Each structure stands twice: as C-alpha cells, then as structure tokens.
Amino acid sequence: MKRLQRRSLATFWTVLLFFYVPIVVLVVNSFNASRFSGAWKGFTFKWYRLLFNDREIWHALGNTMQVAVGATFAAVVLGTLAALALSKWKGRIQSAHYGLLYTHLVLPDILMGISLLLFFISIGLKQGLFTVFLAHTTFCVSYVAMAVLGRLEDFDNNLLEAARDLGANPWQTFWKVQFPLLLPGIVAGGLLSFTLSIDDFVITFFVSGTGSDTLPVKIYGMIKRSPNLPEINALSTLMMCVTILAVVASRMMQGRKGPQASAGSAKAASVAARQENQGGRVRRG
Numbered sequence: 003m004k005r006l007q008r009r010s011l012a013t014f015w016t017v018l019l020f021f022y023v024p025i026v027v028l029v030v031n032s033f034n035a036s037r038f039s040g041a042w043k044g045f046t047f048k049w050y051r052l053l054f055n056d057r058e059i060w061h062a063l064g065n066t067m068q069v070a071v072g073a074t075f076a077a078v079v080l081g082t083l084a085a086l087a088l089s090k091w092k093g094r095i096q097s098a099h100y101g102l103l104y105t106h107l108v109l110p111d112i113l114m115g116i117s118l119l120l121f122f123i124s125i126g127l128k129q130g131l132f133t134v135f136l137a138h139t140t141f142c143v144s145y146v147a148m149a150v151l152g153r154l155e156d157f158d159n160n161l162l163e164a165a166r167d168l169g170a171n172p173w174q175t176f177w178k179v180q181f182p183l184l185l186p187g188i189v190a191g192g193l194l195s196f197t198l199s200i201d202d203f204v205i206t207f208f209v210s211g212t213g214s215d216t217l218p219v220k221i222y223g224m225i226k227r228s229p230n231l232p233e234i235n236a237l238s239t240l241m242m243c244v245t246i247l248a249v250v251a252s253r254m255m256q257g258r259k260g261p262q263a264s265a266g267s268a269k270a271a272s273v274a275a276r277q278e279n280q281g282g283r284v285r286r287g
Contacts, residue, residue: 025242032235049232053240056233062220065131069216070199073138077195080139081146082188088147089154106144114141115208122209129211137209138199145198146191153187 032050036043053059084103088096106114118137119129127133161183165175203218210219224231 028235029239029242031232032239034232034235037232049236050240053233053236059217059220059233059237062215062217065134065214066200066216066218069131069134069138070196072135073142073199074192074196076135076139077142077146078188078192081143081191081195082150082184084143084147085150085154088151089157103144103147106141107148111202111204115205118205119208129209129214131210131214133209133211134206134214134216137205138202141202141205142195142199145194146188149191149194150184150187153184157183 033045033047034042035046035048084099088100088103115137118133118140122129122133122136157180161179162175165179170178201218202216203222206216206219207222210216215223221234221237224234
C-alpha cells in the first residue's frame with residue numbers, strides 16, 4: 003500500500019514538472035541576453051524594451067481586446083436569453099435549440115472556421131474584425147448558455163412566486179430576484195468566453211482579413227518567421243502575470259462575499275420589490 007502511495011505521489015510530481023517546467027524555462031529565457039535559448043548569456047530587460055516598442059504587437063493586442071470584449075458582451079446577452087428560454091419552455095423546438103447550442107461545444111475548431119469562412123464568402127461579407135467578432139460570438143454563446151443553465155437547474159422558482167405575491171411585476175421579478183441569483187453563472191460564462199476569445203487561433207485564422215490579425219495569429223506569424231524570437235517569451239511572461247493577478251483578485255472577491263451572499267441578495271430583492279410596490283400604492287392613494 004505504501005509503495006502504491008509513493009508511486010502515485012511520484013507520478014503526481016512528474017506530471018506537475020511536465021506542465022510547469024516549460025513555463026519556468028520560458029520566463030527565464032525572457033530575461034536571457036542571448037537571442038537563442040540554448041545558452042545563458044546574462045540578465046537583461048532588452049526583450050521587454052523591444053516588445054513595448056513593437057507597434058504591430060500592440061495593434062494585434064488592441065484587435066484582440068476589441069473582439070474579446072465585444073464578443074463577450076454579445077455572448078452574455080444572447081447566451082443568457084437562450085438559457086432562460088430553454089429553462090422556461092419545453093418541446094421539440096427547444097430540444098433542437100439545445101442541440102444547436104451543444105453542437106458548438108463538440109464541433110472541431112477547424113471545421114467551424116472553414117464553415118464560417120464559406121458562409122461569409124457566400125453572403126459577400128469581407129473578412130475583418132467584424133467577421134472575427136461574429137465568429138467568436140457564435141462559439142461563445144454556447145458556453146454562456148451552458149453556464150447559466152447550470153444555475154437554472156438548481157433555481158428555486160418559489161422565490162419568483164414569492165416576489166409576485168409581494169406585488170412585483172415580471173420585470174422587477176427578473177432584475178431584483180432572478181438576475182442576482184443567476185449572476186455567478188453569467189459572470190462565469192462571460193469570463194470563460196473572454197478567455198476563449200483571447201486564446202482562439204484556429205477559427206480566427208480562417209475568418210480574419212488583412213490588418214485584422216489578433217494576438218494569437220500575430221504570434222504564430224512571428225514564430226513562423228523566427229522560432230527563437232525572444233520577444234514572444236517576454237510577451238508570454240507578461241500575459242501569465244496578468245492571468246495570475248486576475249485569478250488572485252477573483253479568489254479574494256469570492257472570499258469576501260461569503261457563502262450567504264446569494265441568499266442575502268434574494269431576500270433583499272424581495273424586500274425591495276415589496277417596498278417599491280407599497281410606495282406605488284401610497285402614491286396612487
């Protein structure tokens with residue numbers, strides 16, 4: 003039994019080393035004075051200075067952020083509405099609707115990229131940032147819808163009925179009771195969509211046009227011309243640092259909210275709906 007535990011522990015650390023040693027090597031080489039990664043020739047910030055002076059990389063990063071923010075916002079709206087529709091109404095049409103949403107999760111990226119490219123060409127839509135935005139929104143909607151559906155499966159509809167009994171109209175019921183409880187799923191779907199949009203290469207490669215390259219496509223072109231380009235190491239290090247800071251901030255925010263945040267927001271929403279309804283009765287009186 004102890005031998006099995008030791009082997010399991012050794013396997014665990016081997017897998018961790020396999021995943022994280024290349025990242026450590028990348029970070030170290032971003033400070034390597036040598037242009038090639040084979041030998042250490044001193045500590046330097048030269049590659050970071052070259053990175054900050056490279057206008058093409060920052061233009062590609064700007065394209066990436068524009069597409070990611072736009073696609074995430076559109077996907078959050080459309081995905082949430084799709085999840086609400088799937089949860090509220092049942093039938094053959096909704097089964098087909100669910101099938102279409104689920105298909106995007108299992109469809110290979112290269113197949114989706116080619117099909118979108120052919121579709122854009124068939125309708126005469128020129129490739130550019132707008133086609134990249136449409137493509138990213140298309141596959142991000144499914145992730146948001148599934149995340150929100152996960153919240154709706156455990157949703158207590160008695161809260162909605164209680165809000166209506168207190169005098170809240172359908173609009174108030176949604177925004178003050180249902181929306182706060184669905185917000186964690188919406189945020190999770192939005193963050194996942196934002197991450198997938200920034201990281202996407204295959205679909206973007208097919209639907210982007212001249213001057214609309216996103217950062218992954220730009221990095222691919224740079225590596226293809228010069229596999230040992232140290233600016234890529236510096237850029238990857240910066241992106242990793244931003245990701246770590248975002249994860250730490252997210253964990254700190256979750257820790258401050260506490261486990262009773264959802265129940266408290268629902269109770270406050272019901273009270274607010276009742277107070278607003280009572281205020282309306284007083285004004286009418």
